[in-house]
Amino acid sequence: MRNQLKELRAVRGMTQGALADALNVSRQTVNALETGRYDPSLPLAFSIAKLFELRIEEIFQPEN
Amino acid sequence: MPTASSVPVRNAGRSYLLEFCAVLALYVLAIVARDWAVAHVADPNLVLAAKAAPVLPIWLAFFVVVRHYRRIDEYERLRMLKELSIAFGLTSCALISYSLLMDAGLPPLAITWAWPTLAASWGLTRAIFSIAER
Numbered sequence: 050m051r052n053q054l055k056e057l058r059a060v061r062g063m064t065q066g067a068l069a070d071a072l073n074v075s076r077q078t079v080n081a082l083e084t085g086r087y088d089p090s091l092p093l094a095f096s097i098a099k100l101f102e103l104r105i106e107e108i109f110q111p112e113n
Numbered sequence: 114m115p116t117a118s119s120v121p122v123r124n125a126g127r128s129y130l131l132e133f134c135a136v137l138a139l140y141v142l143a144i145v146a147r148d149w150a151v152a153h154v155a156d157p158n159l160v161l162a163a164k165a166a167p168v169l170p171i172w173l174a175f176f177v178v179v180r181h182y183r184r185i186d187e188y189e190r191l192r193m194l195k196e197l198s199i200a201f202g203l204t205s206c207a208l209i210s211y212s213l214l215m216d217a218g219l220p221p222l223a224i225t226w227a228w229p230t231l232a233a234s235w236g237l238t239r240a241i242f243s244i245a246e247r
Binding site for chain 2: 069074077078080086087089093
């Protein structure tokens with residue numbers, strides 16, 4: 050999957066650490082999500098969507 | 114995302130380090146106490162208890178790792194399980210290789226080497242994973 054996490058974070062002026070704290074995950078996890086090395090579980094995807102007040106599909110899209 | 118502990122994920126590493134260092138210190142203390150008791154204590158029951166004492170910190174170390182696993186987030190859990198899988202494979206191969214090489218003349222190795230070998234393999238795997246992620 051690809052995602053807009055990095056762009057959304059940048060728009061809100063958040064650091065990776067601040068986003069990690071808001072989601073209660075590690076900064077390494079945020080980095081792995083942003084670089085596409087890790088696709089989140091549904092509960093984490095919902096937490097991210099809730100934080101950015103968007104729908105999951107507005108943040109995460111299939112590669113093809 | 115549900116975690117099994119009230120400790121924020123951000124603090125999980127520090128808590129783990131503190132707990133693991135405490136258990137390691139307990140292990141060293143138990144080893145020292147065991148050796149001292151064997152040399153200086155006459156009561157066979159006390160000597161037996163001292164000889165068994167290092168077992169406790171070994172099990173505590175296991176529970177510290179499990180506790181850490183329950184504190185970290187889903188990505189770190191996945192990474193930890195991958196690291197442990199590879200470390201388990203490395204440890205198994207290393208110990209079986211050594212046991213076969215003992216037939217070729219290498220000195221006998223105590224079974225207690227399994228634990229530090231696994232710890233070293235895990236550390237090596239973790240370092241490789243960390244470098245690969247940069």
